Amino acid sequence: MTTPRQRYRRGRLAAAFGGLAAATLAVTLAVPAAAAASTLQAAAAESGRYFGTAIAASRLNDGTYTTIANREFNMITAENEMKMDAMQPSRGQFNWSSGDRIVNWARQNGKQVRGHALAWHSQQPGWMQNMSGSQLRTAMLDHVTQVASYYRGKIYAWDVVNEAFADGSSGARRDSNLQRTGNDWIEAAFRAARAADPGAKLCYNDYNTDNWQHAKTQAVYNMVKDFKARGVPIDCVGFQAHFNSGNPVPSNYHTTLQNFADLGVDVQITELDIEGSGSSQAQQYQGVVQACLSVARCTGITVWGVRDTDSWRASGTPLLFDGSGNKKAAYTSVLNQLNQGGTPVPNPGNPTQPGTTPTPTPTQNPGTGSCTATYSEGQKWNDRFNGTVTIRANTAISGWSSTVTVRQPQRIIATWNGSPTWDSSGNVMTMRPSGSGALAAGQTVSFGFTVQHNGDWTWPTLTCSAS
Ligand code: 9MR
Numbered sequence: 001m002t003t004p005r006q007r008y009r010r011g012r013l014a015a016a017f018g019g020l021a022a023a024t025l026a027v028t029l030a031v032p033a034a035a036a037a038s039t040l041q042a043a044a045a046e047s048g049r050y051f052g053t054a055i056a057a058s059r060l061n062d063g064t065y066t067t068i069a070n071r072e073f074n075m076i077t078a079e080n081e082m083k084m085d086a087m088q089p090s091r092g093q094f095n096w097s098s099g100d101r102i103v104n105w106a107r108q109n110g111k112q113v114r115g116h117a118l119a120w121h122s123q124q125p126g127w128m129q130n131m132s133g134s135q136l137r138t139a140m141l142d143h144v145t146q147v148a149s150y151y152r153g154k155i156y157a158w159d160v161v162n163e164a165f166a167d168g169s170s171g172a173r174r175d176s177n178l179q180r181t182g183n184d185w186i187e188a189a190f191r192a193a194r195a196a197d198p199g200a201k202l203c204y205n206d207y208n209t210d211n212w213q214h215a216k217t218q219a220v221y222n223m224v225k226d227f228k229a230r231g232v233p234i235d236c237v238g239f240q241a242h243f244n245s246g247n248p249v250p251s252n253y254h255t256t257l258q259n260f261a262d263l264g265v266d267v268q269i270t271e272l273d274i275e276g277s278g279s280s281q282a283q284q285y286q287g288v289v290q291a292c293l294s295v296a297r298c299t300g301i302t303v304w305g306v307r308d309t310d311s312w313r314a315s316g317t318p319l320l321f322d323g324s325g326n327k328k329a330a331y332t333s334v335l336n337q338l339n340q341g342g343t344p345v346p347n348p349g350n351p352t353q354p355g356t357t358p359t360p361t362p363t364q365n366p367g368t369g370s371c372t373a374t375y376s377e378g379q380k381w382n383d384r385f386n387g388t389v390t391i392r393a394n395t396a397i398s399g400w401s402s403t404v405t406v407r408q409p410q411r412i413i414a415t416w417n418g419s420p421t422w423d424s425s426g427n428v429m430t431m432r433p434s435g436s437g438a439l440a441a442g443q444t445v446s447f448g449f450t451v452q453h454n455g456d457w458t459w460p461t462l463t464c465s466a467s
Pocket residue numbers: 079080122123207240271312
């Protein structure tokens with residue numbers, strides 16, 4: 001199953017990342033990799049994960065940017081547009097426009113959204129910076145409630161609280177106006193967010209929490225453990241993962257992610273970027289992806305921007321595409337690592353049991369014109385399933401399009417091997433070939449997708465039109 005080159009890569013990685021590579025080797029043997037996918041989102045979807053990026057609303061008019069973002073990523077974080085200062089510039093006056101631009105762009109393109117961030121010591125509007133005590137506590141909780149309510153049903157996960165712990169060896173909370181309202185401000189924010197949007201996963205998000213040995217990592221771990229023990233509604237922990245030579249990818253990254261996951265939360269890499277270039281940068285990216293893939297509850301990875309020139313630290317060239325939009329070595333290493341497969345999410349200890357779900361009705365469209373679309377079931381997880389549609393040309397055709405209709409509350413959250421467009425409901429996807437759609441009589445071609453089923457396991461209905 002492995003090529004000599006892949007084995008070589010694993011060897012190199014074992015040197016760089018210690019026990020990490022060995023752990024993943026076992027996983028790879030247990031879960032045969034599916035056919036290699038050609039985009040990050042498609043490759044990640046094969047093990048049930050997402051691959052995301054931060055998006056800046058100001059760049060949505062840049063065609064190179066949106067083309068790459070649309071093709072490669074299926075989870076979107078607003079880089080700045082949903083922060084407290086953007087959402088509530090004046091007290092009681094919410095400005096949804098820039099956040100909506102990002103959320104609408106994501107949803108119109110069939111992508112999910114990570115909300116960032118409801119409560120944070122930084123990027124507070126001026127009026128909030130000057131507040132303290134119970135007045136600030138009330139204002140913060142009101143902000144959480146209003147913003148999470150406004151976006152209810154549209155957010156996969158919220159960073160409810162961001163960066164609340166101090167750097168260094170203290171293991172203490174970060175001093176801030178919010179912290180000074182009382183140590184329970186974080187759990188109060190989580191409870192308010194749960195009440196406002198019960199369907200969103202609620203995350204604590206921070207940086208410098210990657211190395212298991214660090215005091216800050218331990219402090220966040222202890223908070224999450226305490227929250228789980230006391231029933232504070234927390235579902236996930238975000239690891240920002242901003243790396244550079246002074247703060248490299250730790251060799252114990254897998255241990256950190258696994259230990260948090262073992263507390264009963266999902267873990268996500270939320271703002272990944274790694275300063276550097278060439279093979280050294282590529283190897284570090286590969287290590288991060290490998291660590292996530294080997295943890296069943298590591299549900300996805302988000303990079304903090306599209307091209308190096310889009311980055312908050314552009315001079316460090318920390319992303320997967322160069323300023324012209326070309327794929328870098330880091331891109332290739334991430335894609336290859338994703339294509340090696342990983343432990344499927346969610347927890348393999350609680351998989352979907354055959355026979356416990358309603359038997360779906362297979363659908364086959366006889367074809368309008370001269371093609372036929374046939375559905376075949378792919379891998380299933382607790383919360384999602386993969387499907388493949390095979391298009392068969394009954395006579396020679398020069399092109400085709402195929403509609404895939406899912407039933408609410410299902411949602412298609414990833415696709416591969418085709419160019420999708422969506423109707424306004426988001427339930428009907430029209431898939432067209434990425435390149436030429438010409439097929440000889442009897443020839444077939446396939447595309448695939450992931451459906452988040454939200455409790456409904458019905459198979460999609462299909463049509464095929466030839467031209
Ligand atoms: O990338 C963001 C940059 O454009 C902003 O100027 C900056 C302001 O705080 O925030 C950056 O994003 C940060 C994220 O919201 C939280 N984690 C650290 C990120 C990089 O600074």
